[in-house]
Amino acid sequence: MIPINHALLLSALLFAIGALGVFLRRNVITVFMCVELMLNAVNLSFVAFSRSLGTLDAQILVFFVMTVAAAEAAVGLAIILALQRHKDTLDVDAFNVMKW
C-alpha cells in the first residue's frame, strides 16, 4: 500500500518543477508542456485524495480535467501555429506588444 502523503508530496514536487519550466523556458511549446506537467500534478493529488477519502467524486473530476486539458491543448497549439506563421519565431518574449 502506498502512503498517501508521499503521493501528495510527489504531486507538489511535480507542480513546482512545472512552474519552474513556465518561468524559465523560452520556447512557447515547451512552456505549454510545462503547463501540462502542472495539470498532471494536480491530477495526481486528486487521485491520491480520492484514495484517501474513499470517494469517487475526485476521480470524475480528474476525468474532466483531462478532457479540458485536451481541448486546451488543441486550441493552444492552433494559436501557436497561427502566431508562428505571423512572427516566424517561437520565442515567448517576441510576443510583447498588443498589436497583431
Place this chain on the structure above:
Amino acid sequence: MSPLAQELLAAVVKCVAIFAMLLTLFAVMTFIERRILAFMQFRLGPNRTGPFGVLQPAADGIKLFFKEELMPADADKWLFFAAPAVAIAAAFMAVAVVPYGPPFTLFGREWQLQIADLNVGILYIFAITSLGVYGLVLAGWAANNKYSLLGGLRSSAQMFSYELSLGLSWVGLIMCAGSFRINDIVNHQQGMFWHWNMFQHPVAFLVYFVAATAEVSRIPFDLPEGESELVAGFHTEYSSMKFALIQMAEYVNLISVAVLATHLFLGGWHPGIPGLPSVGPLGFVWFVLKVAFLLFVFIWLRGTLPRFRYDQLMDFGWKVLIPVVTLNVLVTGALVLAGILR
C-alpha cells in the same frame, strides 16, 4: 514451491513462450505472405531456399543481420536508435493481456493461458494501440530526411484517425458482455456460432476490420509506406537490424489485431458448435485456426485491392467510419436497453 513462486515461474514461462511464438509466427508470416501473394499473382514466389522455400525467412534474417548499419550524418542519434525499440515494445505490450486459450486444470491448479488478466483488458489494449503511433513518429523525425518526415507524419495521422473508430467499434460488444475483461467477452460468445459477435454486431465487425487494416498500414491503406510514392516512407533511412525490428513491429501489430478480432468477434477459443471439444490445448487449436484464417484474409486483401490516396483515406476515416460507428453505438445501446440484444 510456494504459490507465489509458482505464479512467478508460470508468468516467466508464459512470457518466454508467447515471445517465442510471436517471433516464429512473424518469420513464418513473411514467408507465407510472399508465397500466397505470388500464387494470387500467378507466379511462384520464393521456393529455392530449402524444400519449397521454407528456409527463406532464415535466409532473410541472415541477410539483414549482415547488412551494413547506416545512419545519416545529421540524424538524431538517440531517437534513431529508440524508434524501432519503441515500435516493437508497443507491439508486444498489446499481446500481453490477450488469452491464448481457455483456462485449464493441471496438477490440481487452474492455469490461465494469459500473462495478465486485467479487469480493464480492452481499455488497456486501446491505450497501447495509441502508444504505437510513437514508433512511426520517432522514426520519421529521427532520420532528418524529408521523405521520412512526410511518411512519418502521414503514417501517424492515419494511425490515430482510425484508432477512434477501432475503439468505438468495441463499445457495442462491451455493452452486451457487460465487462471490459477479454475473457468475459469471449465467454459471452459461447454456444452456436451465430452467438459470435461477428453475426450479432455485423456493422461493428466491418468497422473494426477496416479500421484495423488502416491501423497496421496494410493495403489498401498502406500509402505511408507506399513503395512507389514516398521511397519507403518513414523507414527510408533504416537498414539491417533496425529495419528488421520495424518490420517485426508491423507484423506483430498485424498478428495482435487478428488475435483481437478472433477474441472479440469470432468467439475466441469456442468452436462454433457446442458439442466439439475445446478444453485447454484444444481450445488453443480452434483459436489458432481462426487467427490463421483472418491472417489469410489480410493477405488476400493485399493481393487484390489497389491503394487509397491519402486524402481519400483520411476522408473515409473521419467522414464515413466515425459517424457509422457512432450510430452503431447508439443503435446497439437502444437494442440492449430494449432487451432485444443480449
Place this chain on the structure above:
Amino acid sequence: MTIDAVLFYVLAVVVIASALVVVGQRNPVYSAFALVVTFCALSAIYGLLGSPFIAVLQIVVYAGAIMVLFLFVLMLLNVRREEGPKRGKSMRVAAGVLALAFVAEVGYVVTIAERGSGSATFDASTKPMAELLFSPHFAYTFLATSVLIVAALVGAVVLAKKDEA
C-alpha cells in the same frame, strides 16, 4: 516494504527525473518524449493507487493524443534547433527559491495530517465510475464538457487554417 511501495518509489523517481528533463532539455522534441515518459509513469502510479480507469485514460488521452498533437506541431514547425539564450542568473535563482519555498510549504501542510494508505475497500473500477459520471450529480458537467470539446474542435480548425488571400 511491500512491493507496491517499492514500485511507487521507483516510479516517483522516474517521474521526477523525466520532469526535470522536460524542463531542462534544450531540444523541444526531447522534452516532448520525456513528457510522454512522465505520463506513462504517472499512469502506473494511478494504477498503484487503485484507479485502473484513470490510469488507462491517462495513457489514451495524454500520452496517446495530446502528446501526439504536440509532436505533430513540433515537427510541422521543424523545431529542431535549440532556442535562444537562457534566462538571466537572477531570474533562475529567484525561480528556484520560489519553487523550493512552494514545495516546502505545501509539503508541510500536506504531511501534518496522518493519512495512512487510504481506505481498504476502495472500488474505482469502471462500473461505479460510470454510474457516478452519468448520474444527475455530474450530468450537467458532462454535457458542458461535450459542448466545450465541440467548441475547441471548431476553434482549432479555424485558428490553424492558413488565410486564403
